[in-house]
Amino acid sequence: MAYRYPSNIELVRESFARLPGIGKKTAERLAVSMLNWDDKHIQEFAQQLLALQDIKHCKICGNLSDEDICDICSNTLRNPALLCVVETVQQIPAIENTGKYTGYYHVLGGRLSPLDGIEPEDLSIDKLLSRVEQGKIKEIILATNPDVEGEATASYIANLLSNYTVDLTRISRGIPLGADLSYADAATMGVAMDARRKMD
Ligand SMILES: [Zn+2]
Incomplete structure (x- = not known):
């Protein structure tokens, strides 16, 4: 069975992989690199995504x-x-x-x-x-x-x-x-x- 990261990372990876032009590998790199973000940055990003619903x-x-x-x-x-x-x-x-x-x-x-x-x-x-x-x-x-x-x-x-x-x-x-x-x-x-x- 293929190696899997902790599920919270896998879930973000899957979301990135849904974007056009983002392959499995890139999605993985993006998700893992986000672990280096500070909490404030992560929270802002989450809010920005939610705000897309208001467009x-x-x-x-x-x-x-x-x-x-x-x-x-x-x-x-x-x-x-x-x-x-x-x-x-x-x-x-x-x-x-x-x-x-x-x-x-x-x-x-x-x-x-x-x-x-x-x-x-x-x-x-x-x-x-x-x-x-x-x-x-x-x-x-x-x-x-x-x-x-x-x-x-x-x-x-x-x-x-x-x-x-x-x-x-x-x-x-x-x-x-x-x-x-x-x-x-x-x-x-x-x-x-x-x-x-x-x-x-
Ligand atoms: Zn118009």
């Missing part, structure tokens, strides 16, 4: 927020004519850090993936349509990932929006095919946004 999704765009409405949606100085549709909340920092985008966002909460059972009703597409129906939005930038599912999601939405008088643009294909925009750096994202093209 909400913005009622307008789906971004992460401390309040019902996120900082971006509450900012009336942004451009109401521009809406950027992203798959995940993690794409927002990359776009914000370009310093070039002044519009608002809409977080789909994923992308269409029939094989994984993710259908249109699983994404916040209805909410997107009702935002468009309010009539202020002039351009919608479809910033879903440049892979097969991301493209299919963009086409699906473009199709739904074809009856509205909005310009539909797609971020540049200059970004590598299959790139995960949730982790794109600001420079890459800036290029992709600048080179966006009108969809046919």
Whole structure:
């Protein structure tokens, strides 16, 4: 039988191992290294984790927020004519850090993936349509990932929006095919946004 650390360490190790990109070995190293933390640091970390439960999704765009409405949606100085549709909340920092985008966002909460059972009703597409129906939005930038599912999601939405008088643009294909925009750096994202093209 494999050697096991005392169970409290094993439990923390298992929790770390649930995180994306953290393998068994790394999880073990993290858990054991935390034994060197002083009590105050450990308690703060535990409280920070608990406080994650208070994070909400913005009622307008789906971004992460401390309040019902996120900082971006509450900012009336942004451009109401521009809406950027992203798959995940993690794409927002990359776009914000370009310093070039002044519009608002809409977080789909994923992308269409029939094989994984993710259908249109699983994404916040209805909410997107009702935002468009309010009539202020002039351009919608479809910033879903440049892979097969991301493209299919963009086409699906473009199709739904074809009856509205909005310009539909797609971020540049200059970004590598299959790139995960949730982790794109600001420079890459800036290029992709600048080179966006009108969809046919
Ligand atoms: Zn928001």
